[in-house]
Structures are given as C-alpha cells and as structure tokens.
Amino acid sequence: MLSAEPVESSLDQKLVQEIIELAGWAPFHLAASPVHRKRLTEASLVPWRFHVLPKQICLSLRQRLLDQGDRSKVPDMLAAADILIQATWCPDPDETGAALDEEFEFIPTVSNMEHIAATAAAVQNLLLAATARNISTYWSSGGPIRKREVASVLGIPADEVLLGSIFLFPEQENYAEVTVRPGKMREKRGAPAAWCRWITTLEE
Ligand SMILES: Cc1cc2nc3c(=O)[nH]c(=O)nc-3n(C[C@H](O)[C@H](O)[C@H](O)COP(=O)(O)O)c2cc1C
Structure with missing residues (x-):
C-alpha cells in the first residue's frame, strides 16, 4: 500500500507483539555465531533478528529519505x-x-544458506499470522532502506544482513486515498505441476 501523506495508525502493538512471537516458532537448524549472540540481552540461538520500527520511527525515516531526495516508492510505503x-x-x-x-x-556456505532459510521461515510465519488477523503485509527487499547508513541510524549491527523489509499496514478505512498494488508476478507462478515433480523410479 502506498500513500503520499501519513496514514492514521490503527494497529495495536500488543497484536504486533503476538504475531512476532508466533513468527519465532519457525524451524531453525543451526545456532547463530557467538559474534551475534553476545549482543543479545537474553539467551537465544536463533539466526534471525527482527528490528521493529513503530509508526513514529517509520515517519522519521520517511522524512530522512525525502530530505535526501529519495524518489523510490519507499517513502509512500x-x-x-x-x-x-x-x-x-x-x-x-x-x-x-x-x-x-x-x-x-x-560467504556462500551451507550453514549460511540454512540461516537464511530459517529466517525466511520466520518471516513467512509473520506474514501468515498477520494475514490471519486481517493485517495487510508487504515483503520488500528494502531499496533505499537496505543501505548500511540506514542500518546504522536504526542501530542494526553492520554484520547482520537484511532479508526483508516487512511492512504492516493499518485498516484500509484509515486511508483518504489508498493505492493497493498486487505483486507483479502473482499470476505467473504456474500450477504446482510446473515446479513440482513426483519421483516414480530411481535412475540407474
Ligand atoms: C525476498 C523477497 C523480496 C521481495 N522484494 C520485493 C521488492 O523489493 N519489491 C517488490 O515490489 N516486491 C518484492 N517482493 C514481492 C512482494 O513481497 C510480493 O509481490 C507481495 O507480497 C505481493 O504478493 P502477492 O500479491 O502475490 O500476494 C519480494 C518478495 C520476496 C519473497
């Protein structure tokens, strides 16, 4: 969803905390390196980190991007x-x-692949939990908010890698004017037969 002007907030932070908690039940295989774990205030082995920006911080970041002349759709998001x-x-x-x-x-190692996979599972859990509560979501690569400079102002350690900027949107009634753009590839995924095969014999 996109809006030229800030939209009134309607999400209850307790609800957001609940969906974050559900996201955290994602499977994970390998512990994050002690380099990352030593920064946590509570013990956890998971290889993902969620940095949550409430409305006011979203708006401050938007202003920062606008002041820098950003022309992407991220300020409207x-x-x-x-x-x-x-x-x-x-x-x-x-x-x-x-x-x-x-x-x-x-470094392209199998362990890193599994850290990414576990983090993607946590993100997908978040999307499912939000959708089940009628909260609209959007998974973006981040564009201008992928930059290290942005991570730095948000206090995100430089050695963490962004997997997704996940937007949660308020109810549509809050928008004076709302633009909803469906995913570009939504209808191009094909039926399961296009990307799934059943193995019926072993190759010699
Ligand atoms: C890892 C990842 C990164 C994505 N990055 C972007 C992005 O930067 N810009 C974009 O328009 N869509 C991006 N998408 C796709 C949108 O999340 C997707 O189109 C959107 O959720 C709507 O999908 P649907 O309409 O098929 O449900 C990304 C998806 C994934 C899984």
Whole structure:
C-alpha cells in the first residue's frame, strides 16, 4: 500500500507483539555465531533478528529519505505503514577475518544458506499470522532502506544482513486515498505441476 501523506495508525502493538512471537516458532537448524549472540540481552540461538520500527520511527525515516531526495516508492510505503520490521539474519563470520563489502555480504556456505532459510521461515510465519488477523503485509527487499547508513541510524549491527523489509499496514478505512498494488508476478507462478515433480523410479 502506498500513500503520499501519513496514514492514521490503527494497529495495536500488543497484536504486533503476538504475531512476532508466533513468527519465532519457525524451524531453525543451526545456532547463530557467538559474534551475534553476545549482543543479545537474553539467551537465544536463533539466526534471525527482527528490528521493529513503530509508526513514529517509520515517519522519521520517511522524512530522512525525502530530505535526501529519495524518489523510490519507499517513502509512500512508510507513510502508509503502521509498522516496519527490518528482518535480518546472522551470517557466520568469515574465517579469514576479511571484511565483507556491501555487495557481497556473506560467504556462500551451507550453514549460511540454512540461516537464511530459517529466517525466511520466520518471516513467512509473520506474514501468515498477520494475514490471519486481517493485517495487510508487504515483503520488500528494502531499496533505499537496505543501505548500511540506514542500518546504522536504526542501530542494526553492520554484520547482520537484511532479508526483508516487512511492512504492516493499518485498516484500509484509515486511508483518504489508498493505492493497493498486487505483486507483479502473482499470476505467473504456474500450477504446482510446473515446479513440482513426483519421483516414480530411481535412475540407474
Ligand atoms: C525476498 C523477497 C523480496 C521481495 N522484494 C520485493 C521488492 O523489493 N519489491 C517488490 O515490489 N516486491 C518484492 N517482493 C514481492 C512482494 O513481497 C510480493 O509481490 C507481495 O507480497 C505481493 O504478493 P502477492 O500479491 O502475490 O500476494 C519480494 C518478495 C520476496 C519473497
């Protein structure tokens, strides 16, 4: 959802906390590295982190982007949203100690793949829990809010990698004018037969 002007908030923070709690029941296989775990105030092994921006912070971030001349749709999404969750995952540190740049954010290991998979499962749980409560959601790659500079102003450690900017939107009645754009590829996913095969024999 997009809005040129800030939309009145209607989401109850307790409800948001409830869906975050449900998201946290995602499966995970491997513990996050101690590098990441030592920053937590409570013990947890999970490889994902959710950084939750309430309405006021969404609006401050929107203003910051507008002041920087941002022309993407993200300021309009931030104006429409009640909550933004910057969902990151915790890559294992590079054994060589080499610094990773912004383009190449992690080493392609199976462990890192599994950290990403677990984080994606947590995000999908969040989307399902929100949808079941009639809260509209949107999973974005982040565009301008992927930048390290934004992570830094939000207090997100530089070695976490953003998997998704997850927007939660208020009820549609709150919008003076609402634009809802469905996903571009929604109707192009094909039937299961296009991407799923049943194995009936073993190859020799
Ligand atoms: C990892 C990931 C990143 C995405 N990033 C974007 C994005 O940056 N911009 C975008 O328009 N859609 C993005 N999408 C797709 C939207 O989330 C999706 O189109 C939207 O949820 C609506 O889907 P639907 O209408 O098929 O339910 C992304 C999806 C995933 C899984």
